[in-house]
Amino acid sequence: MPGDRLTLQDRQRIAAGLHEGLTYAAIGRRTGRPTSTITREVMRNGGPRGYHAEAAHQAGAGQARQHRPPAPVTSPGTAGLGGRDPRIVDEVGAQSVELMIQAGLPQMMAKVLAALFTTDSGSLTSADLVRRLRISPASVSKAIGYLENQALIKRERDLRSRAERYVVEDDAVFTSIMAGARNQTRIAEACAAGARKLGVTTPAGARLENTNQFLRHVIDDLVRSAEHWHTVYSTHPRPTSETD
Known part of the structure; x- marks a missing residue:
């Protein structure tokens, strides 16, 4: 080289x-x-x-x-940047995308989520995302569906323009953790039911029961920790009964 x-x-x-x-x-x-x-x-x-x-x-x-053409101060893809240099926002977004992908998030979903996180309002329309990321409306729709299923974003209707907006709230990670805990609880319940049917004294039944107990202890620790730190860092803490 x-x-x-x-x-x-x-x-x-x-x-x-x-x-x-x-x-x-x-x-x-x-x-x-x-x-x-x-x-x-x-x-x-x-x-x-x-x-x-x-x-x-x-x-x-x-x-x-x-x-060299000067970097534009504003462009169709700068919605919600708060007057910042788009290159700086791009740099922060690109680093976020890399980390999200390494954590297992699909590339397109990571790009959409990073765009929302690096926007002051925390919300963008499909048209905003198409312009900002230079992707198709179909790609936006697919990414939004995935992120919504992970409880990372939600949809809102803009009363003035009547356009659908995609919103990432300040406690989006907490909400996603709690949704994941509920899903893991269902898995633990299924393992417990399977262990009873197979017999907890059999190798397969014991394996399922051990998995059930492991998941329940980990979920309990995770939920208590998430609720504690959410209360510390959020001005709008959620009731602890949400995960019941």
Whole structure:
């Protein structure tokens, strides 16, 4: 690899990867560069939506800097940014997406959730998401359905425009944890029922009963911890009976 400098071919691969919707980590693997290098390169040269290989290469070589188009102050994709530089918001969003993907969230769902989290209002319409992420309405719909099922977002109707808005509340993670706890409780109940039917003295029955007991103890600890810290950090704590 020729030193630490990115070649024009490297930058063309980066641009192609961004167009395909690849993560920075995936682009790094494609170009043989560290993820941090790809992140810095993109953020220094217009962000995911404004990156151009040739312009980035000219800037990197210190040539024809005056020909680079200035970063727009506002654009159709800057809804809810609170006047911030879109490149900064893109950088925070991109880092969030990477972490969410590593935690197991599908890429498109991670992009939509990160967009909502990095918006001051915590809410965007489908049209906002289409413009901001440059994805199709169908992709937005699929991602919203998944995130709603995980109790991470909810839908609201804008009374003025009558458009449907997708909202991530300040306690979205708490709500999702509690929903997950309810699902895990159902699994524990199913294990207990299976153990009774098979007989708790049989190897299979004992395995199911052990799983039931393990899940119940973990869920109990998780719920109590989540409720405690939700009370500490939220101005609108929820009643503890919600998980019953």
